[in-house]
Amino acid sequence: MRRPFVIDGNAMLKSYYTQSADDRTHTFPAEQRQLNGWLRVAVTLVCSVLTLLTLYFAFTIAPDQIEARSLFLAFTIPLTMLLYPALVSRHSRPPSALDWLLAAAALAAFSFAFFRADAWLDRFVGYDAVPPLDMAMGIIALLTVFEATRRSVGPTIVVLNLVFIGYALTGPIWPGIFQHGGMSPTRFIETMYMDAEGIFNFITGLIATFIFTFLMFGVFLRLSGGDRVFTDFAAAISGHRRGGPAKVAVISSALMGMLSGSSISNVSTTGAMTIPMMKRLGFRNYEAAAIEVVSSVGGGLMPPLMGTGVFVMSSLTNMPLVEILLYSMGPALLYYAAIYFYVDFKAAQRGLAGVPRDQLPSLGAVLREGGHIFVPIFVLIALLLMKFTPFYASAACVVMTVVISYVRRRTRITPAKLLTGLEASARVVLTIAALITSAAIIYAVIVHTGLLNKVTSILVDASGGNLIIAVILIGIMSYVIGMGLPVTASYVIIAALGASALQNMGLSVLAAHLIIFWFAQDSTITPPICMTAFVGARIAGAPPMRTGWESMKIAKALYIVPFMFAFSSLLDPSIGEIVFDVAIGLVMFYVLPIAIGGYWRGPINPLGRLGFALAGCLLFWATIGPWSASLLPLAGAFSVLALSVVYATRMARADIHAKV
Template sequence: MTKHNLTTPEDSINIEEFMAKYDRESDYRRFSGLGGKIVAVIAIAFSLFQLYTAIFGVLDAQIQRAVHLSFALALVYLLYPARRSWSRNHLHWIDVILAIVAVAMPLYIVVFYNDLVLRAGLVTPTDMIVGTLGVLLIMEAARRVVGWPIVIVATGFVAYAFAGPYLPGVFAHQGTNLEQLVGHLFYTTEGIFGIPLGVSSTFIFLFILFGAYLEKTGLGKFFIDLANAIAGWASGGPAKVAVLSSALMGTVSGSSVGNVAGTGSFTIPMMKSLGYRPEFAGAVEAAASTGGQLMPPIMGAAAFLMAEFVGVPYIDIVKAAAIPAILYFTGIWIGVHLEAKRTGLKGIPREQLPKIGQILLERGHLALPLAAIIYLLVSGKTPMMAALWAIVLAVAASMLRRSTRISFMDIIKGLEEGARAAVGVVIACATAGIIIGVVTKTGLGLKLGSALIDLAHGQLLPTLVFTMVTSLILGMGVPTTANYVITSTIAAPTLVQLGVPVLAAHMFVFYFGIIADVTPPVALAAFAGSGIARSDPMKTAFNASKLAIAAFLIPYIFVMSPSLLMVNTTLPKVLMMTVTSLVGMTAVAAALSGYLLTRTRLLDQVLFFVGGLLLIDPHTVTDLIGLLMLICAFIMQRVRYQKQKQPSVSAN
């Protein structure tokens, strides 16, 4: 639909190679022949199993989760080689054997389910062998598809379970033996087969499958063209297109890196061609793409876990996330607008852009499933049922016009790709279950919470800072899902002890687990953006952090004033907080970019930055002081701006 292609041959990238480099989950075998057919059959069967149980009712919890995990383990060992140097075109006999053994471990629970229930708490020698192998094979699967960091964290927790009697002070506990730990982790619903895997085996999988079908229908291209039509003509248009299209793509892709690859391969070269610095172009896409997991109605997988952990309907999570997500993307929008004004960057001529009316007429129907999913959630349908209907509607909507119609083979391929996309989440949830199992077995959560409060001397603000740092550090190597599980188990209850509402506490750790993707020194989304922009990775990461400053501030706002999350509030109060937060973020963005009406000086920057922070703090006194500081800074900016215009006026 786009009339003008601003990419050049040297800017073009191979998406598959790019994703394999920056996203471990995308570095899988792509083979044909018998091996490819076997993998395809397993993946399709996985999706059909999930659809069957969604339509006709889920099985008993442990059986449902065990079958779900068996499918995922089979795909991990067949798709992800033990060593990165091994061929991506052929199966290795070791991986085939490991796949068979790995599948058998969870299926042992399915086959001997009645016996295991009758002897609950008693672990036989056979149970011990199966359970131990199961835990080890899950850890190895996590190493392959997720990476070493989560394996190291899980191993550390397991070591803690055994080392309890030998530890000093508050972290000491009575300890456990191998039989007790394996029984707890593998044969109860408090370990590997706990809540994370339970959520994964029901509606998370279906939402991922829904995303696979949305991509098949061409919704991503529709979003990019729509964003171009809306914002491409404005000052710094390509950067605003990146912000808008990434916000929209967040409803399809739950991966920050995947979002960067999907929209960045188009927007980053376009930004560079119109004069944006490569570091800034990559940073814009990284910051915007990372926010995709924060954007309702379909957020990252951790948001579904949050609904279970907090004990509220998923639609409540969606409503709570709406205003913070709007503030986040508005903050990035303001940042790119000020950068465009500062450097004098123009937009794309309107005649080179697609027409919004024509786009909506030709492909607007592709967005109907998104509207439907909101309606279904609001009307009280369960997330699983909403996702199921959304999948049906996504296929049906594509049939409304010949140009968007997907074929029967596309439907089959969607089943395969959806299952493959879900594998990383399944294994991350299973590994997170090991961590949760140790926490519940040893009481570590309460111990760490008490230590955190003692370290912060019982003060909320230092506790928030320590929690933020913990989430960011974990986020450097642990996927958002596992990151959220760990921090929500340990840190969120600590915040609740200090009086923070449960939803605000969980949303706080959720935000910082996501924003780790653009936080140096390990900022995967920023590094992916730099890969497309061919820029310096660390400079791109620091630029992305500056643009995403709203994500570092917003969580503190809704902890201090939960009304931003629609918790016990009124509409006037929400509107007032939103307006003051927007003004505050604009001021902070002006301080960081060095520009508002004209280039800022040191005093301007200090006034904008401090005043902006005070406005963001939701209290009347701080709002008044912050507003006074911003007025002073704005007046100084206005005076200098008028002086700069005078020579050109007199010359005319």
């Protein structure tokens, strides 16, 4: 008689804890503590419960808003206190008494909110009395969120929170347009803690639901070997070409971006392999780092995940997620094409060949052994197109990834790997849980104080109603506020402050938010605070600032495409208009590296570079407005381009003859 199938929990745990440290922790965030003994077992179990509970809610009816979000924070904030040390120097030490005290305080505050949620629904904010215990728990909740944020992402957003809180409490003393009625401390805590429009607003709801399951999806794809499959796939189709390793970095980072949407994670994962390969081929260390950095930043712009910010965008704009993803495909293609063209011209300029084919995996072998890993991604897209909620679609693909991994032995998610994935998913969400909650508090302050309308008026006045100036001002604001902030937090704050101003000037809601979303990416690569560039520079052994400036040069699409959102037809309902603008954009980004690098089959002088630059400007002009208005600049662009190519080709021939 066949024995029934059962999950042996003891055997599963034993298998998990006998894995090598590298097998078990490579999917865990490096900045978190790696614990030992009974505490390690306890954290594994708590993380697994959080992950399984979230999956359960995805397939059933989740609790009400405050209940679901407070339950999520009751897990994540205490775990953050235990896994992130108060000081970096204590990373290798077990949690201190202070860590345990803060974890217990956070657990008490958010558990209290969970059990009080029903009672809070029956009260009127601003009218009913606030019980002292509720007030005390609200203060504890805010303080522990701020401390968890400081530990996990640094003090910048905490300071920003304090500035906004100070603004909320001191409204009457502010001059002119910034003045508002103000909020008493009691009213502030009541609004933030005892109402669904405060700390438990929709932004926290996003991280507690489908942002979590999308991150989970990425973790399980990695555990099944998706990162290796994507890298091998990229190497098979581009490794043999001119500058091959750099092109592998571009393509594999684009694919990896579909897993995580995190630029730093992408650099750390693919950069460890591609940066040394590029250096060996002949790229300078800062060039290799910059190529990987800008390729990884594009992961946040690449459907179908696009980082966590796209889910916030869907909620802020009330637009279906799938519609935003579809409109983002063309811009993402332009971004990666611009990097690919830069790499190709740089390799040609240096005479850098690709990797011999016999040293690369074959495309057929890659697809035979790992092609099934792509199936959950296609299923995810199909479920979204079929109008399933992102929460359900992503959770279903997590389950599917585990099941389909058993098609091949090398991709199989064994019970031990499954437990690793459950824990790693919760650990990954801890990297942004406190951050997103802090951003939710800032958003709540902006809404409750009326600051949203005030900043809109200021931007409209400062730009004089000129859309070009307004977009430039939004770009500057994104860069300044984004210094030291992760992309999602930067996007939330700038969108709350500036999206309405762009809409008031005639832009669609999607155009306004995509402009801000793209500009929000720039602070991670633009000096002086360019965290992703710093990570790439560390791997390459390159100067961080030099890497940052090189990244800016390569990622020119990051600064140009937002203007295309404002003035071209990239977001037009007509597919023909979109295809036309994408095609012209591809030619434009093919031309610009020639003008910047000064090379076309050989060095070209400033006059030749000026011709290519002029052609690029005319091509951008051709994307503005309908087809009928594009004919004149398009004809001028191709005329100038043809003359520039002839001139540059003659220069290249003259240079060859001179060398001979």
